[in-house]
Amino acid sequence: MSEIAPAEPWRIREVGAPDEEDGALLQGESIFALANGHIGMRANLEEPHPGGMPGTFLNSLYEERDLEYPEEGFGFPEVTQTIVNGPNGKRISLEVGGEPFDLRTGEVRRHERVLDLRAGTLVREVEWVSPAGVPVSLRTERLVSFPRPSVAAIRYTVRADARLRVNSDLVVDEDLPPPREDDPRASAILQDPFAPVSHDDDVLIHRTRRSGLLVAAAVTHTGAEGSVTTEPDLIRWTATGEGEITFDKFLAYRWDGALPAPGRDEVLADRDAAARDGFDTLLAEQRAYLDDFWEGADVEVDGDPEIQQAVRFGLFHVLQAGAQAGPHPIPAKGLTGNGYDGHTLWDTESFVLRMLTYTHPGCVGPALRWRHSTLGAARERARQLGMDGAAFPWRTITGPECSGYWPAGTAALHVNADIADAVLRYHAATGDDDFMREAGDEILTDTARLWQSVAYFDDDGTAHIAGVTGPDEYTALMDDNIYTNLMAQRNLRALGPDRLADCLSIPYDKGRGVHEQAAGFTRLPEWDFTAGHEFPLMLHHHYLNLYRKQVVKQADLVLAMVVRGDAFTLEEKRRNFAYYEARTVRDSSLSAPIQAVMAAELGHLSLAHDYLAEAALLDLRRGGESGGDGLHIAACAGAWIALVMGFGGMRDHDGELSFGPRLAPRLRRLAFRLRWRGTRLRITLTRDSVTYAADGDDITFRHEGREVTVRGGEEVTYAVDPIEDVPAPDSPRPPQHHTIAA
């Protein structure tokens, strides 16, 4: 039995040995995963342990597999891409006096793992007594180097009053557990994706059997003497000793696509540089890199230690997923698991890049350049769909559509506007004109062309987009999804005044005085919430039943009111929010952060706090299966979004920065930083004031609707009137009340 220790501001600490029965083993593998955007290492225990899910993910190192349909259709993707478990250098097995070190035997006296968010390391400390009664002390420390994209390293120390034997492996195609059958979101796990190309004592080279990608992995050990044996799928370094064995293990990876030139010489050079500089140097570099990150991205939350920890945990994992993007995308699960097959979806642009644009914009240009690199596939897909321009995929690794259920995949054309929006946001925040010239403008043009070819004019001059699916996956193939239309409008207007954008229908129900999520939505039958339901509804109800009723999986119109808040009056927002809260079940992790933002804007401050907690603590605190196949990276970014856009009231409509701060009553202080065109703006919000401090050039923005300029190096403070905490509207599934730990 393991537990996550009470919140500490900069560390995630697990106490006790993780159990596979309650999901803690798998969940812990995700929570404590290390990654640098290129290489991801799930926090598998060093020693072999059944029930875990081995994971060494090399970004975009995928295998292909056929998609089979009971009934085929034109343009249904025939092949999908699945992230594979790459060569695993984490595996280190240990014998103590001839007995295997295994937590399931003997006695675990102490087991602790610590993810250090400033050090960027995972430390494991174990006190264990072998079945024969030998006390053993084990310490491992891992890092996946941010500044050295191809390098990971492990420091290993074992002490026991016995004969010790360590087998430290680099292993390819290790055995994996069978895939889960019961959940559509679980991914296919490919057994044995690799064919050996070459092997020696230092380097294994393999090729994925079908996608044909080369991967080279090198390993070496320092600090102890050992002997090496090699097989096509294994380099095994064996050390023996009495009383203590200590060593450092250095790993280097190169592979097609992400870190090219996957040859023996290149990967050996990376490995040798790391080994020569040594583990302590890697540690120092790692901390320096993270110091810089935190300087730009940190959020301070006084009054709620759990949220304080969680938002940093989220920021850290977003960085781990998004650092050094460009040659590859940022997957929905980062590199922490094989959920969603390792695919990237729209939440990368809409959630993850939203946060990174203002905290670590150096990742964002490259991430959007990756999208640009897939334009060819998106144009081809548009042709196939009978559209002009580009149709970006619902889910993919390298660009082609990999969605096997088109009504909630390909039909979600809004992904194109989401990408365009991320381009506009990035450019507004950074002024990166090179990016626009080289990639951004073309994305804007091709996505706009899509809308021009899809939309059509009605007799009365209104324009419509028919038969598409918005963010809410419990409603599909409707006309004039309001989020899609508003985002398409923004996309079109990015190229100048646009008649189509001006004419796009924004459906509104006059009788009820609310906007319609899509044309006719508010006239659909209501879902019967009195019947009692297990969530998520999609696992218990047919889409035919869900689609034709007013039940909302996730913020859709509410998301539109956040990101296109300029299109709604405050009164409209209030009425719409109340209406859709009563029909939204949050069966998607993308929902709560957005509902938090709108709740905060409308003064439902406690509700906002509860939604924030739901988003921020999703993977960190919940038991069960959540996050076992990888963390929800968008929800990690969602904690930041809920705090900064919710309580900070930050908006960026039409490239203009604005704030409307309102602190939750349960918090004392919220401080965050944003980067805006080279200037670092530090915002500190207390119960009665807000201070804006500018590091760099002068910066202009709106505070509560008023234009404000803060000079570089100066700060201004405004009084904030306390606002009443407006009671939450009715909801069929109110968020859990978030209690602040004493």
Added chain:
Amino acid sequence: MSEIAPAEPWRIREVGAPDEEDGALLQGESIFALANGHIGMRANLEEPHPGGMPGTFLNSLYEERDLEYPEEGFGFPEVTQTIVNGPNGKRISLEVGGEPFDLRTGEVRRHERVLDLRAGTLVREVEWVSPAGVPVSLRTERLVSFPRPSVAAIRYTVRADARLRVNSDLVVDEDLPPPREDDPRASAILQDPFAPVSHDDDVLIHRTRRSGLLVAAAVTHTGAEGSVTTEPDLIRWTATGEGEITFDKFLAYRWDGALPAPGRDEVLADRDAAARDGFDTLLAEQRAYLDDFWEGADVEVDGDPEIQQAVRFGLFHVLQAGAQAGPHPIPAKGLTGNGYDGHTLWDTESFVLRMLTYTHPGCVGPALRWRHSTLGAARERARQLGMDGAAFPWRTITGPECSGYWPAGTAALHVNADIADAVLRYHAATGDDDFMREAGDEILTDTARLWQSVAYFDDDGTAHIAGVTGPDEYTALMDDNIYTNLMAQRNLRALGPDRLADCLSIPYDKGRGVHEQAAGFTRLPEWDFTAGHEFPLMLHHHYLNLYRKQVVKQADLVLAMVVRGDAFTLEEKRRNFAYYEARTVRDSSLSAPIQAVMAAELGHLSLAHDYLAEAALLDLRRGGESGGDGLHIAACAGAWIALVMGFGGMRDHDGELSFGPRLAPRLRRLAFRLRWRGTRLRITLTRDSVTYAADGDDITFRHEGREVTVRGGEEVTYAVDPIEDVPAPDSPRPPQHHTIAA
């Protein structure tokens, strides 16, 4: 190279050996298939021949197979049912002087096959010269006995001036060609579905491996001496002779579900009775059965020999599919092929039973009792879909939903109203109150309950059915499909005055002055027909593209105007027909017969004739792949529908019989008979008159809107004013002009 000979009124004659290259082999196997509703024998050549598709279909003898989805969803069927190729007693191989008889070798001097629609037999005559130069004369004659549901027989005669050897087999799990990959409509073909249970010289008993159905097949030969060898999957009777071998082969089948008690004794008794009575007796019985059928069902078409032949061909195959229904359904392909996996779809009730109700109603009660026997599965399915009452499946063999693409399957709720409509029609036409009490009423109640639970009231008191798919499969998940709503209305009103029925929305576009196929349909973007298209569009365009545009696969609103013609004025029909003709591509074989009917009603008589020809000649004349995996049984009924409801103007709205006859200018005379509550009504239509003759009781109906009573045994004649042949409205794919052979 084979050809279908010029039309003969009562025979289908093929001249030449069928070639596999041009599809004639497979298509001929369907065209010349024999069946009695229980047992179906594709017209495979007796001797082994690659390229054919062996088919001995025992109605509802199916195997199960898993349906795999790229992305699972709640309530997606996990298992489907597939008709299997049963024990084949057609295979008879021949050696002439040690050389195998094989049309691909030697010289075919004459090859002719004749399907005799009055005799109910298939005769094959071959003159062949072996590679060694020996002339061989072969004649086979097959029948599948209508009066003896478990029996089939073959008479075989070969003559040659050589040593002859015949191997006459009953073979199980013969080799099948691989399934076609390129067409979603092709079915899965299961290899080796049978596990042997017992075998001896007379009977093979097998069990399907997964569905667990027992089948017993018996064989015997008379008229020649032979020896029998037996294996678990084979009974082989071998006869040798000099100059001539002649024998009769008798087969009997019993299997779980359809012809129960599949034991050795039962099947031997069936076989022995047939062998004892002899082949000539079977022939005589067969002709007597068919004489009776034709007496009730024949349609005479003077002036168009091709149509004359085709409509009888269609009637014959509908009888072969539907005779003795009840323990099992009438599949969409009858028992002529494994297309659609042998499933039954809505066209059975809407097309096939429509014809049989008025021509051979003895089949219809049992066919609807079969539906009633699946009520349990349909109720369970309704529960699963969150609905009350019963939700009958889109496609099935024994009742469970087998559709693997729900937007064009399960979402087509209209199938429930179609079944209810067939119940009402059958009862109105026959007065079979026992059926209603025992089955019909319950079907009406449970289908009505479905609509009550699915429909909902709008603020203004209008009722709606949201998010369903109508007959047109190029439009899906729309609100208020007009066909669905009108049929649901009829369904609801069958139980008495109904507020919901009165309030159901019938969408109408005031601006365009036409009804909408579904709410908002006429405001969708137009399909660009100028671009040039390959048909069917579904094989070249994504559903996302098709669904959101005004392109119609098959009559939907036009079908509503035929079967619910009472809900439209003539002027509305005219405007609607012109509008939808311009948007309908007829990518379904269910389309042309309905368009023919409406074209005739509106005076587009040449167009009606062309659509009639398209429907009637679909499987009989077209080359290519059409019908290779089985005939389109609904289109077979469609020829009758086009003639009787089109030129005969027959309608049955609300259980009232009416006629509005209008002969196509290219025809001289049309005569048909209908059975109405025990009376046989014979209608003879010439260019200037129509005669109604009643055999039996007095009969009352409407002629051109006027109520008419014809006394039993009498006839009345009315002058028919010639009407102008109105030019066809624009169509993106006008039917081929049908030229009448000299």
